[in-house]
Amino acid sequence: MAIPGTHTEPPARFEQMLDHMARFEQCHGPGQGQRFFFSPGRVNLFGGHLDYNGGPVMPTAIDRGTFIAARTRPDRLLRMASAFDSQVVEIELDRLPNSPLGGWVDYPLGVVIDLMAGQSRRDGPEPQHGMDILFGGDLPIGSGLSSSASICVGTALMLDAFWDLGLSQVERVHSALRAERSFVGVQCGIMDPYAIGCAREGHLLWLDCKDESIEFLPIDHDRLSILVTNTGVQRTLAASEFNRRVEQCSLAFEALRMACPTATCLRDIPLEVLEDHRGSLDSVLANRAEHVIRETRRTFEAREHLLAGNSQGMGDCMTQTHESLRRLYEVSCPELDLLVEAAEACPGAYGARLTGAGFGGCTVTLVSRGEEEKVRGVLKARFQGRFGVLPQVEVFEGDPGPREIFGF
Ligand code: GLA
DSSP, X not given: OOOOSSOOOOHHHXXXXXXXXXXXXXXXXXXXXXXXXXXXXXXXXXXXXXXXXXXXXXXXXXXXXXXXXXXXXXXXXXXXXXXXXXXXXXXXXXXXXXXXXXXXXXXXXXXXXXXXXXXXXXXXXOOOOOEEEEEEESSOTTSSSXXXXXXXXXXXXXXXXXXXXXXXXXXXXXXXXXXXXXXXXXXXXXXXXXXXXXXXTTEEEEEETTTTEEEEEEOOTTTEEEEEEEOOOOOTTHXXXXXXXXXXXXXXXXHHHTTOTTOXXXXXXXXXXXXXXXXXXXXXXXXXXXXXXXXXHHHHHHHHHHHHTOHHHHHHHHHHHHHHHHHTSOOOOHHHHHHHHHHHTSTTEEEEEEOTTOSSSEEEEEEETTOHHHHHHHHHHHXXXXXXXXXXXXXXXXXXXXXXXXXX
């Protein structure tokens, strides 16, 4: 058993992997040459809804994610299965579809199609063999922890390894992005695949979405814990409302750019310009623009707090972000608001905000290491008292990013 890299996998991960490999054999039959890959999810601590406005974001990968077991087949069939679904999808490599089939399989399929097209564009050798694949994992799906980018970036890594493509991290990130945008048809921003594909353990990723430059900013996990609370609220509005926010921001930018000819995205518009033009701008568009402009400043401020080791300053920025996402950007819900309010009043918690697109899903709370149980107890009790159900509250550690864990 080969363990590349220096990261030590937690013992529980090996049990999960053995279980996943056993399921793989149940699904695809016994054989040799199986390889196992892990691709994390992510939480975003700073920079809410800034990526598609060219702003900076500060996400980090988490130690929950997608498991991918795979092996080569002698023929040219692609057999894709999920541990969460009994149906096995079979597709001939020579007859890849042009449009989505519907369902989870579109995400990895989009990556297969993208990487095959890339090989033919580069005149690279076409993959000769099909594959048996089983996806699974321990990341809550559809909760704002980026299960879709996790499966796409993980699939890009797995195919890169099997097909010997020699891709860089950033090339895998862009393949995942193209799969989601062009094949699945979701207008997602660049943050999620970058947060996952370019993760570094013990660091937040600083991604400036205007020029896609990245930096790794250390976060002191001996002093800080990341608590994720799942409201259990289904993000049914997330896709349609997310696309509306993208559209509204682009309209706001079109209206304001005249007053600021050097601006190339909404992040570049000074607050003074917005204030001068507020009267002539639709009030919803003005609110969306105000969030983006203030959130950009706040993200730079949070970066300074992080570098100075000012945990309370970071927490305050998160809570202000949440308030802005609630009031100006209108992507929150009462369950998320209650958890943020409860964290704000709880000693040991520095601050909290919704993570991901919003409209349900999870909050992320920054907690002083050692105080997790106390904070968890407060969040559960307040949530149960108001909504009558216990939310899931978990401590997430960081993660070094997508990797092959073993092959045999
Ligand atoms: C979703 C999108 C990201 C980002 C966040 C909001 O997770 O996929 O690109 O826009 O919402 O910060």
